[in-house]
Amino acid sequence: MSTIAAFYGGKSILITGATGFMGKVLMEKLFRTSPNLKVIYILVRPKADQTPQQRVFQILNSKLFEKVKEVCPDVHEKIRAISADLNQSDFAISKEDTQELLSCTNIVFHCAATVRFDDHLRHAVQLNVAATQQLLLMASQMPKLEAFIHISTAYSNCNLKHIDEVIYPCPVEPKKIIDSMEWLDDAVIDEIAPKLIGDWPNAYTFTKALGEMVVQQESRNLNIAIIRPSIVGATWQEPFPGWVDNLNGPNGIIIATGKGLLRALRATPKDVLDVVPVDIVVNLTLAVGWYMAVRRPTSMLIYHCTSGNLNPCNWGKMGPQVLATVKKFPFEKAFRRPNADFTTNTITTLYWNTVSHRAPAIIYDFCLWLTGRKPRMTKLMNRLIRSLSLVEYFIKQTWEWSTYNTEMLMSELSPEDRRVRTALT
Ligand SMILES: NC(=O)c1ccc[n+]([C@@H]2O[C@H](COP(=O)([O-])OP(=O)(O)OC[C@H]3O[C@@H](n4cnc5c(N)ncnc54)[C@H](OP(=O)(O)O)[C@@H]3O)[C@@H](O)[C@H]2O)c1
Secondary structure (H helix, E strand, C coil), X not given: CCHHHHHXXXXXXXXXXXXXXXXXXXXXXXHHHCCCCCEEEEEECCECCECHHHHHHHHHCCHHHHHHHHHCCCHHHHEEEEECCCCCHHHHCCHHHHHHHHHHCCEEEECCCCCXXXXXXXXXXXXXXXXXXXXXXXXXXXXXXCEEEEECCHHHHCCCCEECCCCCCCCCCHHHHHHHHHHCCHHHHHHHHHHXXXXXXXXXXXXXXXXXXXXXXXXXXCCEEEEEECEEEXXXXXXXXXXXXXXXXXXXXXXXXXXXXXXXXXXXXXXXXXXXXXXXXXXXXXXXXXXXXXXXXXXXXXXXXXXXXXXXXXXXHHXXXXXXXXXXXXXXXXXXXXXXXXXXXXXXXXXXXXXXXXXXXXXXXXXXXHCCCCCCHHHHHHHHXXXXXXXXXXXXXXXXXXXXXXXXXXXXXXXXXXXXXXXXX
């Protein structure tokens, strides 16, 4: 067993956002490689008529957890779903559950966040800033806590071009923003949001930057690290290649291409897509948890988990591969034959959006209407075009992230852990 896997044995671990993309892979890896861990507490809200327990049952019975059930047959007993809503005061956790979390937790992984680029500022502040503050307050009352790992994003400082593994101050004080969101009404927030967000492209990246400031301000005597992944993509190897469960970032673009919906993407072949497989992010996260708890560095550490500087993947490389793959393994019920190209300016983008995206959707919907069925393609196409416009900022630019701490951590790993955890070079 690796040193890191052995470290998590016997631990009580708290994960927020465990029902999300990264959280599920993190939980899977922990159970699979450290089956003797004591318990994983996960904060889950009831959703879509499902109780937290039903949601967990569904996750454990998914394909992602097939290997876990072989190595950790009592996984159901080792997972404690705690009903919680991070938007509520004290997370709406019962007194008994709070007591158990406070007295037993050894490691916290804070993954929960709103990752929607077009989320309302109030909601983004509530979840990405205020909830982080509240969780840190809880963590400060955990006598057995060894490490607190906060998942941020490499784009929290995307208003800069070169980003070091440090916290950059925001022009506004997070506490003032949290307070103002409590009493301002939505119309006023909508009006002031662009001014508050300033150089950041959206409320998500802005509130993740504020969240990091909160972590720094509320760190007290906690042993804290921040992980900043860039775009998190499908699994590379673990537990099996290609697992993904959302349409964020490149996933949505690949699926829209495969379905024949996306015919033109505003990018140049040279533009770099800074994507990192989710299992690599999880491996780094677990290594950081181990390092912080065992080595206890004197200050908070920040780790970049990016690929652009090490092993860049540009659209010119990725585009033909995506097209070749979706042609070899065609999607079911594709709208058109997959074929996509790059557009480079506003005029050609507008042209292709009209001719190749909107016009076929309108014609298709007209046929649906003629045959008495409900038109749906125009709505879907408008959503796709809007999603593309939201990610354009990240497609069109490149950033340079320093990775000193990440490299230093790699040099601290045992040969077995290094073999498992390094992959980007
Ligand atoms: N995905 C990426 O490309 C990427 C890139 C860089 C950084 N990150 C960071 O990585 C972390 C995880 O991202 P992800 O992609 O896994 O996001 P995700 O799939 O959207 O998961 C978000 C998680 O947060 C939970 N959550 C949201 N609101 C909540 C609430 N009010 N109460 C309790 N839980 C709540 C969600 O629970 P429900 O299931 O109930 O909705 C879900 O478990 C985030 O901090 C994100 O900023 C992600």
